[in-house]
Amino acid sequence: MPPELEKLVPAGMDARRELGQVLCALGAALAAAVFCCLIVYVDARSDMYITRNGIRYLNPDAEFPCCAEMAARCVPFFAAAALLMLYKLARYVAYHYQGSRSIYTMRRLPQRAELLRRCLSLPLGGALACLLLFAALTALFCAVYLAVTPADWVRPGQWEAVSRLLLGR
Amino acid sequence: MLEIKDVTKRFGNKTALNSVSLSLAPGELVGLFGENGAGKTTLMKCVLGLLSHRGEVLLDGARITRKNIARISFATCEHSFFPDLSGAGHADFYASHFPAFRRRRFEVLMDFFALPMKKAPRTFSTGQKNQFEVALALSQGADYILMDEPFSGSDVFNREDFYKVLLGILDSGETVLLSTHMLEEVDSFISRAVLLHAGRIAGDVSMSELEESGESLMDYVKRAWNYRSDRIRRAIDELNGDGEDA
Numbered sequence: 001m002p003p004e005l006e007k008l009v010p011a012g013m014d015a016r017r018e019l020g021q022v023l024c025a026l027g028a029a030l031a032a033a034v035f036c037c038l039i040v041y042v043d044a045r046s047d048m049y050i051t052r053n054g055i056r057y058l059n060p061d062a063e064f065p066c067c068a069e070m071a072a073r074c075v076p077f078f079a080a081a082a083l084l085m086l087y088k089l090a091r092y093v094a095y096h097y098q099g100s101r102s103i104y105t106m107r108r109l110p111q112r113a114e115l116l117r118r119c120l121s122l123p124l125g126g127a128l129a130c131l132l133l134f135a136a137l138t139a140l141f142c143a144v145y146l147a148v149t150p151a152d153w154v155r156p157g158q159w160e161a162v163s164r165l166l167l168g169r
Numbered sequence: 170m171l172e173i174k175d176v177t178k179r180f181g182n183k184t185a186l187n188s189v190s191l192s193l194a195p196g197e198l199v200g201l202f203g204e205n206g207a208g209k210t211t212l213m214k215c216v217l218g219l220l221s222h223r224g225e226v227l228l229d230g231a232r233i234t235r236k237n238i239a240r241i242s243f244a245t246c247e248h249s250f251f252p253d254l255s256g257a258g259h260a261d262f263y264a265s266h267f268p269a270f271r272r273r274r275f276e277v278l279m280d281f282f283a284l285p286m287k288k289a290p291r292t293f294s295t296g297q298k299n300q301f302e303v304a305l306a307l308s309q310g311a312d313y314i315l316m317d318e319p320f321s322g323s324d325v326f327n328r329e330d331f332y333k334v335l336l337g338i339l340d341s342g343e344t345v346l347l348s349t350h351m352l353e354e355v356d357s358f359i360s361r362a363v364l365l366h367a368g369r370i371a372g373d374v375s376m377s378e379l380e381e382s383g384e385s386l387m388d389y390v391k392r393a394w395n396y397r398s399d400r401i402r403r404a405i406d407e408l409n410g411d412g413e414d415a
Contacts, residue, residue: 011262012254012289099252099291100298101245108217109266110239 008121010095011102022085022126029081030133033074037141040070048153064153067145068161071138078134082127089123135166170194171241171313171344176215176224178208178368185211186222187368193313196341200355201348202390203365209348210245212365213315217243228313239267241313244306246321248298252291256284259305269310274338278304281334296327303331307338316347332358356386364393 005015044065049056096103096115106115142162146154171193178186186208193199203209215222218233228237243249250259256279263270279286282300284293290301303319320328328351336358339345349355356362356376364372372393379389390396 010251012251012258100248100250102249102251104217104219104243104245104247104249105251107219108238108241108243110235111266112235114266 008118010092010118013092013095018088018122022088022122022129025081025084026126026129026133029077029130030137032077033134033137036074036077037070037137040073041141041145044070064149064155066155066161067142067158068138068165070145071141071162072165074134074137078130082130085123085126085130088126089119092119092123138162138166170227170229171216172225172227172230173212173216174225174227176212176222176226178211178215178220178222184368186215188224189365189368189370191363191370191373193344193346195312195344197361198335198339198345198359199347199361199363200352200359200386201346201363201365202350202352203348203371204394207365208368209365210317211368213243213245213317213346213348216315217241239269239309240311241315242306242309242311244302244314244316244319246299246318248290248302250290250298250302250305253289255289256286256301259290260286260308263305263309267309267311271308271310275304275308278307278334278338282330296323299323299327300331303334307334312342312344314343314345316345316349318348318350320349320351328354352386352390362386362389364390366394 005019009015009018048059048062048064050059051057096106103115106118109115139162142158146158173189173191176186176189177184189208189212191212201209201212211220214220215224216226216233218226218238226233228240231237233241251262254262260270260272260275263275264272276286278300282297282304284297284301284304290298293301299320299322303316306314306316306319320331323331332354335345347355347359359376361375362372362379363370372389374389376386379386384392
Protein backbone atom coordinates (compact mmCIF):
# COMPACT_ATOMS: atom_id res chain seq x y z
CA MET A 1 0.00 0.00 0.00
CA PRO A 2 1.67 3.25 -1.05
CA PRO A 3 1.67 5.62 1.95
CA GLU A 4 0.34 8.41 -0.28
CA LEU A 5 -2.95 6.58 -0.61
CA GLU A 6 -3.54 7.02 3.13
CA LYS A 7 -3.57 10.77 2.51
CA LEU A 8 -6.53 10.49 0.16
CA VAL A 9 -9.01 9.35 2.81
CA PRO A 10 -9.89 10.86 6.18
CA ALA A 11 -7.18 10.25 8.78
CA GLY A 12 -7.81 6.95 10.52
CA MET A 13 -9.88 5.39 7.77
CA ASP A 14 -8.60 2.22 6.12
CA ALA A 15 -7.49 3.47 2.71
CA ARG A 16 -7.06 -0.03 1.32
CA ARG A 17 -10.64 -0.95 2.25
CA GLU A 18 -12.02 2.32 0.91
CA LEU A 19 -10.19 1.91 -2.39
CA GLY A 20 -11.29 -1.73 -2.54
CA GLN A 21 -14.93 -0.69 -2.15
CA VAL A 22 -14.60 1.87 -4.93
CA LEU A 23 -12.95 -0.65 -7.24
CA CYS A 24 -15.58 -3.26 -6.38
CA ALA A 25 -18.36 -0.79 -7.19
CA LEU A 26 -16.73 0.12 -10.49
CA GLY A 27 -16.10 -3.54 -11.32
CA ALA A 28 -19.67 -4.51 -10.48
CA ALA A 29 -21.06 -1.62 -12.56
CA LEU A 30 -18.83 -2.58 -15.48
CA ALA A 31 -19.70 -6.28 -15.29
CA ALA A 32 -23.42 -5.54 -15.05
CA ALA A 33 -23.19 -3.07 -17.93
CA VAL A 34 -21.33 -5.52 -20.17
CA PHE A 35 -23.89 -8.21 -19.38
CA CYS A 36 -26.70 -5.74 -20.02
CA CYS A 37 -25.22 -4.72 -23.40
CA LEU A 38 -24.95 -8.35 -24.39
CA ILE A 39 -28.53 -9.15 -23.41
CA VAL A 40 -29.89 -6.00 -25.07
CA TYR A 41 -28.02 -6.72 -28.29
CA VAL A 42 -29.05 -10.38 -28.43
CA ASP A 43 -32.69 -9.43 -27.71
CA ALA A 44 -32.60 -6.75 -30.41
CA ARG A 45 -31.24 -9.22 -32.91
CA SER A 46 -33.91 -11.78 -32.11
CA ASP A 47 -36.58 -9.05 -32.36
CA MET A 48 -35.55 -8.62 -35.99
CA TYR A 49 -37.06 -11.99 -36.79
CA ILE A 50 -40.47 -13.51 -36.65
CA THR A 51 -41.07 -17.20 -36.41
CA ARG A 52 -43.79 -18.92 -38.39
CA ASN A 53 -44.31 -22.68 -38.36
CA GLY A 54 -40.96 -23.07 -36.65
CA ILE A 55 -39.11 -21.12 -39.34
CA ARG A 56 -37.48 -17.79 -38.64
CA TYR A 57 -38.03 -14.98 -41.10
CA LEU A 58 -36.58 -11.50 -41.16
CA ASN A 59 -39.30 -9.06 -40.14
CA PRO A 60 -39.46 -6.45 -42.89
CA ASP A 61 -41.07 -3.91 -40.52
CA ALA A 62 -38.51 -4.35 -37.76
CA GLU A 63 -35.96 -1.65 -37.17
CA PHE A 64 -32.69 -2.44 -35.46
CA PRO A 65 -32.03 -0.02 -32.58
CA CYS A 66 -29.01 2.20 -32.85
CA CYS A 67 -26.02 1.42 -30.64
CA ALA A 68 -26.46 4.56 -28.51
CA GLU A 69 -29.98 3.44 -27.55
CA MET A 70 -28.62 0.09 -26.44
CA ALA A 71 -25.63 1.56 -24.61
CA ALA A 72 -27.95 3.95 -22.77
CA ARG A 73 -29.47 0.92 -21.04
CA CYS A 74 -26.30 0.57 -18.91
CA VAL A 75 -26.46 4.11 -17.56
CA PRO A 76 -28.29 3.00 -14.36
CA PHE A 77 -25.41 0.70 -13.38
CA PHE A 78 -22.86 3.48 -13.59
CA ALA A 79 -25.31 5.90 -11.97
CA ALA A 80 -25.62 3.49 -9.03
CA ALA A 81 -21.82 3.37 -8.73
CA ALA A 82 -21.69 7.17 -8.89
CA LEU A 83 -24.32 7.34 -6.13
CA LEU A 84 -22.09 5.16 -4.00
CA MET A 85 -19.33 7.75 -4.52
CA LEU A 86 -21.74 10.44 -3.35
CA TYR A 87 -22.50 8.35 -0.28
CA LYS A 88 -18.77 7.97 0.37
CA LEU A 89 -18.33 11.73 0.17
CA ALA A 90 -21.11 12.25 2.72
CA ARG A 91 -19.58 9.58 4.96
CA TYR A 92 -16.12 11.18 4.78
CA VAL A 93 -17.51 14.57 5.73
CA ALA A 94 -19.64 13.05 8.51
CA TYR A 95 -16.60 11.15 9.84
CA HIS A 96 -15.12 14.45 10.96
CA TYR A 97 -18.14 15.06 13.18
CA GLN A 98 -18.56 11.57 14.65
CA GLY A 99 -16.88 10.25 17.77
CA SER A 100 -15.09 13.59 18.08
CA ARG A 101 -14.91 16.90 16.26
CA SER A 102 -11.85 16.19 14.18
CA ILE A 103 -13.23 18.83 11.83
CA TYR A 104 -11.67 21.36 14.23
CA THR A 105 -8.25 19.86 13.61
CA MET A 106 -8.79 19.68 9.86
CA ARG A 107 -9.96 23.28 9.71
CA ARG A 108 -6.96 24.64 11.57
CA LEU A 109 -4.33 22.86 9.52
CA PRO A 110 -1.79 25.04 7.73
CA GLN A 111 -2.66 23.18 4.51
CA ARG A 112 -5.94 24.65 3.32
CA ALA A 113 -6.72 21.87 0.85
CA GLU A 114 -6.14 18.96 3.22
CA LEU A 115 -9.80 18.52 4.20
CA LEU A 116 -10.96 18.75 0.59
CA ARG A 117 -8.26 16.36 -0.55
CA ARG A 118 -9.16 13.75 2.03
CA CYS A 119 -12.91 14.03 1.49
CA LEU A 120 -13.07 14.50 -2.26
CA SER A 121 -10.24 12.51 -3.85
CA LEU A 122 -11.67 9.02 -3.75
CA PRO A 123 -15.36 9.89 -4.37
CA LEU A 124 -14.47 12.31 -7.16
CA GLY A 125 -11.95 9.88 -8.64
CA GLY A 126 -14.56 7.12 -8.45
CA ALA A 127 -17.22 9.27 -10.11
CA LEU A 128 -14.81 10.25 -12.88
CA ALA A 129 -13.89 6.60 -13.33
CA CYS A 130 -17.63 5.83 -13.69
CA LEU A 131 -17.88 8.39 -16.49
CA LEU A 132 -14.73 7.14 -18.21
CA LEU A 133 -15.76 3.51 -17.93
CA PHE A 134 -19.18 4.31 -19.35
CA ALA A 135 -17.62 6.26 -22.21
CA ALA A 136 -15.10 3.50 -22.92
CA LEU A 137 -17.71 0.77 -22.74
CA THR A 138 -20.05 2.71 -25.01
CA ALA A 139 -17.29 3.26 -27.56
CA LEU A 140 -16.25 -0.38 -27.40
CA PHE A 141 -19.82 -1.59 -27.62
CA CYS A 142 -20.52 0.61 -30.62
CA ALA A 143 -17.37 -0.58 -32.36
CA VAL A 144 -18.40 -4.20 -31.81
CA TYR A 145 -21.98 -3.32 -32.83
CA LEU A 146 -20.78 -1.89 -36.14
CA ALA A 147 -18.51 -4.86 -36.71
CA VAL A 148 -21.06 -7.60 -36.10
CA THR A 149 -24.34 -6.01 -37.19
CA PRO A 150 -25.39 -6.58 -40.80
CA ALA A 151 -24.71 -3.37 -42.70
CA ASP A 152 -28.29 -2.94 -43.95
CA TRP A 153 -29.58 -2.99 -40.33
CA VAL A 154 -27.35 -0.15 -39.28
CA ARG A 155 -29.05 3.19 -39.40
CA PRO A 156 -26.99 6.19 -40.42
CA GLY A 157 -25.73 8.69 -37.80
CA GLN A 158 -24.64 6.09 -35.19
CA TRP A 159 -21.61 8.01 -33.95
CA GLU A 160 -23.60 11.25 -33.71
CA ALA A 161 -26.09 9.44 -31.47
CA VAL A 162 -23.21 8.09 -29.37
CA SER A 163 -21.68 11.51 -28.93
CA ARG A 164 -25.11 12.90 -27.95
CA LEU A 165 -25.41 10.15 -25.34
CA LEU A 166 -21.93 10.77 -23.92
CA LEU A 167 -22.28 14.52 -23.85
CA GLY A 168 -25.80 14.32 -22.45
CA ARG A 169 -27.33 16.35 -25.23
CA MET B 170 1.54 38.25 21.86
CA LEU B 171 -1.98 37.03 21.08
CA GLU B 172 -4.33 39.99 20.83
CA ILE B 173 -8.09 39.71 20.69
CA LYS B 174 -9.45 43.07 19.66
CA ASP B 175 -13.09 44.03 19.97
CA VAL B 176 -14.36 40.60 18.99
CA THR B 177 -18.12 40.31 18.65
CA LYS B 178 -19.98 37.17 17.74
CA ARG B 179 -23.71 36.82 17.25
CA PHE B 180 -25.78 33.70 16.74
CA GLY B 181 -28.98 35.06 15.25
CA ASN B 182 -30.35 37.54 17.78
CA LYS B 183 -28.16 36.25 20.59
CA THR B 184 -24.88 38.03 21.23
CA ALA B 185 -22.40 35.40 22.39
CA LEU B 186 -19.43 37.77 22.55
CA ASN B 187 -19.75 41.51 22.91
CA SER B 188 -16.65 43.58 22.07
CA VAL B 189 -14.24 41.27 23.83
CA SER B 190 -10.65 42.50 23.97
CA LEU B 191 -7.88 40.52 25.57
CA SER B 192 -4.10 40.13 25.22
CA LEU B 193 -2.08 37.08 26.12
CA ALA B 194 1.66 37.56 26.57
CA PRO B 195 4.17 34.76 26.00
CA GLY B 196 4.61 32.48 28.98
CA GLU B 197 1.32 33.32 30.66
CA LEU B 198 -0.90 30.64 32.11
CA VAL B 199 -4.34 32.20 32.01
CA GLY B 200 -7.50 30.77 33.48
CA LEU B 201 -10.66 31.69 31.58
CA PHE B 202 -13.72 31.48 33.77
CA GLY B 203 -17.37 32.06 33.20
CA GLU B 204 -20.77 30.51 33.66
CA ASN B 205 -22.17 28.12 31.07
CA GLY B 206 -22.97 30.17 27.97
CA ALA B 207 -20.65 33.01 29.00
CA GLY B 208 -18.82 32.74 25.68
CA LYS B 209 -15.61 30.90 26.62
CA THR B 210 -15.86 28.27 23.90
CA THR B 211 -17.06 30.81 21.35
CA LEU B 212 -14.08 33.04 22.13
CA MET B 213 -11.63 30.20 21.55
CA LYS B 214 -13.33 29.19 18.32
CA CYS B 215 -13.19 32.79 17.11
CA VAL B 216 -9.47 32.91 17.87
CA LEU B 217 -8.93 29.76 15.83
CA GLY B 218 -11.06 31.04 12.97
CA LEU B 219 -13.57 28.23 13.41
CA LEU B 220 -16.32 30.83 13.75
CA SER B 221 -16.75 33.97 11.71
CA HIS B 222 -16.84 37.10 13.85
CA ARG B 223 -16.42 40.84 13.95
CA GLY B 224 -13.20 42.30 15.32
CA GLU B 225 -9.61 41.17 15.00
CA VAL B 226 -7.39 38.45 16.36
CA LEU B 227 -3.68 39.14 15.94
CA LEU B 228 -0.71 36.92 16.58
CA ASP B 229 2.42 39.03 17.02
CA GLY B 230 0.68 41.76 15.07
CA ALA B 231 -0.39 39.58 12.14
CA ARG B 232 -3.86 38.27 11.43
CA ILE B 233 -4.25 34.55 11.94
CA THR B 234 -3.97 32.79 8.61
CA ARG B 235 -2.79 29.43 7.35
CA LYS B 236 0.75 30.73 7.66
CA ASN B 237 0.70 31.16 11.44
CA ILE B 238 -2.23 28.99 12.56
CA ALA B 239 0.18 26.20 13.55
CA ARG B 240 1.35 28.44 16.39
CA ILE B 241 -1.98 27.89 18.13
CA SER B 242 -3.17 24.53 19.37
CA PHE B 243 -6.56 23.55 20.73
CA ALA B 244 -7.77 20.97 23.21
CA THR B 245 -11.50 20.76 23.62
CA CYS B 246 -13.89 18.69 25.71
CA GLU B 247 -15.67 17.90 22.44
CA HIS B 248 -12.35 16.32 21.33
CA SER B 249 -10.70 17.03 18.03
CA PHE B 250 -8.66 13.88 17.46
CA PHE B 251 -9.44 11.31 14.78
CA PRO B 252 -11.37 8.56 16.52
CA ASP B 253 -10.03 5.75 14.33
CA LEU B 254 -6.42 6.87 14.09
CA SER B 255 -3.96 5.32 16.56
CA GLY B 256 -1.72 7.38 18.81
CA ALA B 257 1.24 6.61 16.56
CA GLY B 258 -0.87 7.59 13.55
CA HIS B 259 -1.71 10.90 15.20
CA ALA B 260 1.99 11.54 15.82
CA ASP B 261 2.71 10.99 12.12
CA PHE B 262 -0.25 13.12 11.07
CA TYR B 263 0.72 16.00 13.35
CA ALA B 264 4.38 15.74 12.34
CA SER B 265 3.45 16.02 8.68
CA HIS B 266 1.19 19.05 9.20
CA PHE B 267 2.69 20.95 12.10
CA PRO B 268 6.40 21.61 11.49
CA ALA B 269 7.16 22.18 15.18
CA PHE B 270 5.44 18.99 16.38
CA ARG B 271 7.23 17.67 19.45
CA ARG B 272 7.26 13.92 19.02
CA ARG B 273 9.38 13.30 22.09
CA ARG B 274 7.00 15.30 24.27
CA PHE B 275 4.05 13.41 22.78
CA GLU B 276 5.66 10.07 23.56
CA VAL B 277 6.48 11.16 27.10
CA LEU B 278 2.91 12.33 27.66
CA MET B 279 1.45 9.14 26.21
CA ASP B 280 3.70 7.21 28.53
CA PHE B 281 2.85 9.41 31.51
CA PHE B 282 -0.88 8.97 30.97
CA ALA B 283 -0.33 5.26 30.19
CA LEU B 284 -2.13 5.64 26.86
CA PRO B 285 -1.57 2.90 24.28
CA MET B 286 0.17 4.13 21.13
CA LYS B 287 -1.28 1.48 18.87
CA LYS B 288 -4.93 1.77 19.84
CA ALA B 289 -7.43 4.15 18.30
CA PRO B 290 -8.83 6.73 20.74
CA ARG B 291 -12.36 5.53 19.94
CA THR B 292 -11.65 2.66 22.34
CA PHE B 293 -10.44 4.93 25.16
CA SER B 294 -12.38 5.84 28.32
CA THR B 295 -13.59 9.44 28.67
CA GLY B 296 -10.65 10.26 30.93
CA GLN B 297 -8.18 8.75 28.47
CA LYS B 298 -9.76 10.65 25.58
CA ASN B 299 -9.32 13.88 27.50
CA GLN B 300 -5.70 13.02 28.27
CA PHE B 301 -5.06 12.17 24.65
CA GLU B 302 -6.61 15.43 23.50
CA VAL B 303 -4.39 17.37 25.90
CA ALA B 304 -1.29 15.40 24.90
CA LEU B 305 -1.86 16.37 21.27
CA ALA B 306 -2.43 20.03 22.07
CA LEU B 307 0.69 20.20 24.22
CA SER B 308 2.79 18.42 21.60
CA GLN B 309 1.75 20.34 18.50
CA GLY B 310 4.64 22.72 19.05
CA ALA B 311 2.34 25.70 19.40
CA ASP B 312 3.22 28.88 21.23
CA TYR B 313 -0.38 29.42 22.31
CA ILE B 314 -2.33 26.48 23.68
CA LEU B 315 -6.07 26.95 24.02
CA MET B 316 -7.82 24.48 26.29
CA ASP B 317 -11.57 24.45 26.50
CA GLU B 318 -12.60 22.54 29.60
CA PRO B 319 -10.24 19.74 28.62
CA PHE B 320 -11.12 17.69 31.68
CA SER B 321 -14.86 17.91 31.58
CA GLY B 322 -16.09 14.53 32.78
CA SER B 323 -12.72 13.45 34.16
CA ASP B 324 -12.24 12.38 37.76
CA VAL B 325 -10.14 14.33 40.23
CA PHE B 326 -7.07 12.06 39.87
CA ASN B 327 -7.17 12.52 36.14
CA ARG B 328 -7.28 16.28 36.54
CA GLU B 329 -4.52 16.28 39.13
CA ASP B 330 -2.28 14.39 36.71
CA PHE B 331 -2.99 17.04 34.12
CA TYR B 332 -2.06 19.92 36.39
CA LYS B 333 1.22 18.23 37.31
CA VAL B 334 2.04 17.67 33.68
CA LEU B 335 1.14 21.19 32.69
CA LEU B 336 3.39 22.73 35.31
CA GLY B 337 6.26 20.38 34.63
CA ILE B 338 6.27 20.32 30.87
CA LEU B 339 5.68 23.85 29.61
CA ASP B 340 8.54 25.93 28.27
CA SER B 341 8.85 29.53 29.38
CA GLY B 342 7.54 30.85 26.05
CA GLU B 343 4.45 28.67 25.90
CA THR B 344 1.18 30.37 26.75
CA VAL B 345 -1.89 28.53 27.95
CA LEU B 346 -5.46 29.80 27.96
CA LEU B 347 -7.38 27.32 30.08
CA SER B 348 -11.13 27.47 30.26
CA THR B 349 -12.51 25.64 33.25
CA HIS B 350 -15.08 25.70 36.03
CA MET B 351 -12.63 24.26 38.54
CA LEU B 352 -11.51 27.56 40.05
CA GLU B 353 -10.13 26.13 43.25
CA GLU B 354 -8.16 23.44 41.44
CA VAL B 355 -6.33 25.81 39.13
CA ASP B 356 -5.83 28.93 41.24
CA SER B 357 -2.49 27.67 42.54
CA PHE B 358 -0.83 27.44 39.14
CA ILE B 359 -2.41 30.00 36.83
CA SER B 360 -0.75 33.39 36.60
CA ARG B 361 -3.83 35.34 35.60
CA ALA B 362 -7.59 34.97 35.69
CA VAL B 363 -9.96 36.34 33.07
CA LEU B 364 -13.68 36.30 33.73
CA LEU B 365 -16.30 36.24 31.03
CA HIS B 366 -19.86 37.04 31.90
CA ALA B 367 -22.69 37.15 29.37
CA GLY B 368 -20.26 37.62 26.49
CA ARG B 369 -18.24 40.42 28.07
CA ILE B 370 -14.98 40.54 29.98
CA ALA B 371 -16.16 40.94 33.57
CA GLY B 372 -12.74 40.75 35.20
CA ASP B 373 -9.07 40.38 34.42
CA VAL B 374 -6.62 40.04 37.28
CA SER B 375 -3.16 38.63 37.85
CA MET B 376 -2.80 36.11 40.64
CA SER B 377 -0.03 38.21 42.20
CA GLU B 378 -2.45 41.15 42.46
CA LEU B 379 -4.98 38.89 44.13
CA GLU B 380 -2.33 37.59 46.49
CA GLU B 381 -1.36 41.11 47.47
CA SER B 382 -4.96 42.08 48.11
CA GLY B 383 -5.55 38.93 50.16
CA GLU B 384 -8.68 38.09 48.19
CA SER B 385 -9.23 34.54 47.01
CA LEU B 386 -9.94 33.80 43.36
CA MET B 387 -13.38 32.51 44.27
CA ASP B 388 -14.23 35.71 46.14
CA TYR B 389 -12.91 37.79 43.26
CA VAL B 390 -15.04 35.88 40.79
CA LYS B 391 -18.14 36.23 42.96
CA ARG B 392 -17.53 39.95 43.31
CA ALA B 393 -16.94 40.43 39.60
CA TRP B 394 -20.14 38.55 38.76
CA ASN B 395 -22.17 40.38 41.41
CA TYR B 396 -22.90 37.00 42.90
CA ARG B 397 -25.67 37.30 45.50
CA SER B 398 -24.68 34.91 48.24
CA ASP B 399 -28.10 35.23 49.89
CA ARG B 400 -29.98 34.12 46.77
CA ILE B 401 -30.22 30.48 47.86
CA ARG B 402 -31.64 31.39 51.26
CA ARG B 403 -34.08 33.78 49.60
CA ALA B 404 -35.19 31.11 47.19
CA ILE B 405 -35.69 28.60 49.99
CA ASP B 406 -37.56 31.17 52.07
CA GLU B 407 -39.80 32.00 49.12
CA LEU B 408 -40.49 28.35 48.47
CA ASN B 409 -41.28 27.76 52.13
CA GLY B 410 -43.47 30.84 52.14
CA ASP B 411 -45.33 29.58 49.07
CA GLY B 412 -45.73 26.22 50.78
CA GLU B 413 -47.35 27.84 53.83
CA ASP B 414 -49.65 29.97 51.64
CA ALA B 415 -50.85 26.87 49.84
